[in-house]
Amino acid sequence: MTDNDSLFAAPPMAEQERMVEAVLFASAGPVTVRDLEQRLPHGCDPAEALMNLRARYEGRGVRIVRVGDAWAMRTAPDLGWLMQKETVETRKLSRAAIETLAIIAYHQPVTRAEIEEIRGVSVSRGTVDQLLEMEWIRFGRRKMTPGRPVTFVVTQVFLDHFGLENARDLPGLKELRAAGLLESRPAFGALPGATAADDEDEAPGQSELFED
Amino acid sequence: MTDNDSLFAAPPMAEQERMVEAVLFASAGPVTVRDLEQRLPHGCDPAEALMNLRARYEGRGVRIVRVGDAWAMRTAPDLGWLMQKETVETRKLSRAAIETLAIIAYHQPVTRAEIEEIRGVSVSRGTVDQLLEMEWIRFGRRKMTPGRPVTFVVTQVFLDHFGLENARDLPGLKELRAAGLLESRPAFGALPGATAADDEDEAPGQSELFED
Amino acid sequence: MDDNDFDPIEDTLGVADRLAAEALIVDVDGFEGPLDLLLSLSRTQKVDLRKISVLDLARQYLGFVQQAKALRIELAADYLVMAAWLAYLKSRLLLPPDPAEDGPSGEELAAHLAFQLERLQAMRDVAARLMARDRLGRDFFARGQVQTVERVRKVRYTATLLDLMQGYARLRTRDEFRPFVMDRDSVYTMEEALGRMRGLLGFAGQWTDIAAWLPDGWDADPVKWRSATAATFAASLELVKEGHAEIRQSETFAPIELRKRDGRE
Numbered sequence: 224m225t226d227n228d229s230l231f232a233a234p235p236m237a238e239q240e241r242m243v244e245a246v247l248f249a250s251a252g253p254v255t256v257r258d259l260e261q262r263l264p265h266g267c268d269p270a271e272a273l274m275n276l277r278a279r280y281e282g283r284g285v286r287i288v289r290v291g292d293a294w295a296m297r298t299a300p301d302l303g304w305l306m307q308k309e310t311v312e313t314r315k316l317s318r319a320a321i322e323t324l325a326i327i328a329y330h331q332p333v334t335r336a337e338i339e340e341i342r343g344v345s346v347s348r349g350t351v352d353q354l355l356e357m358e359w360i361r362f363g364r365r366k367m368t369p370g371r372p373v374t375f376v377v378t379q380v381f382l383d384h385f386g387l388e389n390a391r392d393l394p395g396l397k398e399l400r401a402a403g404l405l406e407s408r409p410a411f412g413a414l415p416g417a418t419a420a421d422d423e424d425e426a427p428g429q430s431e432l433f434e435d
Numbered sequence: 436m437t438d439n440d441s442l443f444a445a446p447p448m449a450e451q452e453r454m455v456e457a458v459l460f461a462s463a464g465p466v467t468v469r470d471l472e473q474r475l476p477h478g479c480d481p482a483e484a485l486m487n488l489r490a491r492y493e494g495r496g497v498r499i500v501r502v503g504d505a506w507a508m509r510t511a512p513d514l515g516w517l518m519q520k521e522t523v524e525t526r527k528l529s530r531a532a533i534e535t536l537a538i539i540a541y542h543q544p545v546t547r548a549e550i551e552e553i554r555g556v557s558v559s560r561g562t563v564d565q566l567l568e569m570e571w572i573r574f575g576r577r578k579m580t581p582g583r584p585v586t587f588v589v590t591q592v593f594l595d596h597f598g599l600e601n602a603r604d605l606p607g608l609k610e611l612r613a614a615g616l617l618e619s620r621p622a623f624g625a626l627p628g629a630t631a632a633d634d635e636d637e638a639p640g641q642s643e644l645f646e647d
Numbered sequence: 648m649d650d651n652d653f654d655p656i657e658d659t660l661g662v663a664d665r666l667a668a669e670a671l672i673v674d675v676d677g678f679e680g681p682l683d684l685l686l687s688l689s690r691t692q693k694v695d696l697r698k699i700s701v702l703d704l705a706r707q708y709l710g711f712v713q714q715a716k717a718l719r720i721e722l723a724a725d726y727l728v729m730a731a732w733l734a735y736l737k738s739r740l741l742l743p744p745d746p747a748e749d750g751p752s753g754e755e756l757a758a759h760l761a762f763q764l765e766r767l768q769a770m771r772d773v774a775a776r777l778m779a780r781d782r783l784g785r786d787f788f789a790r791g792q793v794q795t796v797e798r799v800r801k802v803r804y805t806a807t808l809l810d811l812m813q814g815y816a817r818l819r820t821r822d823e824f825r826p827f828v829m830d831r832d833s834v835y836t837m838e839e840a841l842g843r844m845r846g847l848l849g850f851a852g853q854w855t856d857i858a859a860w861l862p863d864g865w866d867a868d869p870v871k872w873r874s875a876t877a878a879t880f881a882a883s884l885e886l887v888k889e890g891h892a893e894i895r896q897s898e899t900f901a902p903i904e905l906r907k908r909d910g911r912e
Contacts, residue, residue: 240496241494241495241496241511241514242496242514242517243496244495244496244497245496245497245510245511245514245517245518245788246496246517246518248496248497248508248510248788248790248791249510249518249788249789249790249791250791251791252791262517263517282453283453283456284452284453284454284455284456284457284458284460285456285457285460296460298457298460298461299453299457302453302454302457305454305457305458305461305474305475306457306458306461313804313805314804314805315804315805315806315810316804316805316806316810318814320804320806321806321810321811321814322814322815322817322818324806324811324814325811325812325814325815325818326815326818328811328815329815341818342818353804357804384805385807385808385811386573386574386590386808387574387576387808388575388576389576391577392574392575392576392577392585393811393812393815394574394585394812398584398585460790461790463789463790464789507789508789508790509783509787509788509789510787510788511787512781512786512787515781515785515786515787515788518788528778530679531679533774533777533778534770534771534774536774536777537770537771537773537774537777538770540777541770541773553763553766553767553770554679554680554682554767554770555679555680555681555682555683555763555767556679556680556682556683556725573808574808595783596782596783596784597777597780597781597782597783598780598781598782598783598786598787599780605773605777606773606776606777606780607769607772607773607776608773611769611773614765614769616762616765616766616769
């Protein structure tokens, strides 16, 4: 701030209030009156602006609160219950679950036996249960084959999560590679067991009937 | 919230407004009306509460803005100069990336071949990758043309970043449409420039085997 | 097309045009392909892109390519393809239409080129307008603080589309594709070969085919054989470089032989 600034009148109080509001909202931590004095144009009265702002937020869903010698915006304490859902911990799905999900998405409707043939390992009950519980997959109609096995298909919840209109919109391998999304490092031949880093590999050596 | 809630009347609109205010304030990203419906007690009308809240914040230092089908609280753009401390250094985009982004935004859903036709040069993988990684673009539905190519569309993160309510609010969109510049006129096939970058067809060759 | 386009003395470029073309030539790397160059050239006409003279533009472009050739500047293939096409377009525009010929007329082709230029320019203009908008994190801001509220731990599992697609790709291309994992059990490294050969070199007084130096069990599988051969060869060269061994090959594709160097010379 140079001394010249004092030649100009300070902005009107309503404008100062707006400024304080914006600064409090965007700051990562509480802001002191001194901070505000330095950031607002010369001649402003942040203390008064703060009091006006505080009165304006009285009874709203958000309040202006004092934290030590600084000020911050906080949600009203009586609405804390609304925030509980905010604190979900997100974890990445396991590789087994992702692969199972991918097979269902690309091959639906697909039976458990078919999933196992493609993955080359048996599919644990927990994996399928987890996907069912997340509502990313559901039971489809039964296959017209001996035993009439149930099939799995993906759900609308799945499509919403991945931003897809339709499971057919999933890009193919060629397109993935073209977009540079696959690290297509050629491996040195395929040795059986080389992929055995799997968490549920009870039955390796199942021949990969679905490889094409 | 349990089912019992439906036995009680929805809270008054002023209270719903407080709740919506608290939720929007607490969420870093935009919140959809659907999210609000799920979080507010049964019988609430978050859409109406949002309209009231938006009007209440009119002209304040913080605004309620629409981002696609979601809503968020953001500081008023005219106060940006106050926020130098909070400014995040955005990665500088290349000219190719900026043009590609604009083409996707104005022509969406658009295929890679169409982007190349418009720019007259092939689109590098890095460019698309970078935009995908920034979550400014995503895969859209496939085109109903031979080969069913994947398309790209812009995301909610893109709209949020550029302060757009939806993709229809893109600057100059109407003029471009009126001038016929957004129609895909069939090229006569003779015109060079739309270099068909068929890089997806190259198979990993033997020569790559010893590359690390 | 107006009458000017049929000017017979087409190759007489004005001094100013010539200078402009030369200025462009210096800059050839700065263009993103022929369309970008054409757009730059069209600006010298200083007219609405819809009223542009495609014939003039074709002349300027061909002049540019001529000069680039004269100055021995390497032009990428697509610049030359565009030049050939523009030369064809120019002839179509200058000659009276051939009623027997099918396909689009010269005027239609020219109109489409003008459309392409106008569209590219329009995209650049809106891209600039887009980038000049008020932007999140620069002009307007989200809440600065992440709210701390009581933690009700609820685990939500998530995955991205990329995870899903890569998971699928991993399964379907298991033979040729495995992300992040270097397949070590069929790779014989040069360090391993070197370690093994250092131990054995003392016994190699005679010329021995390096194929005999492969470790046991690495010659059956072609994949392993290839890796072991490469590593053994590289290690042999290293030993020769260090002065511990000599290497020879009598002719192309003959066996490569190695023996210990014991300071006889």
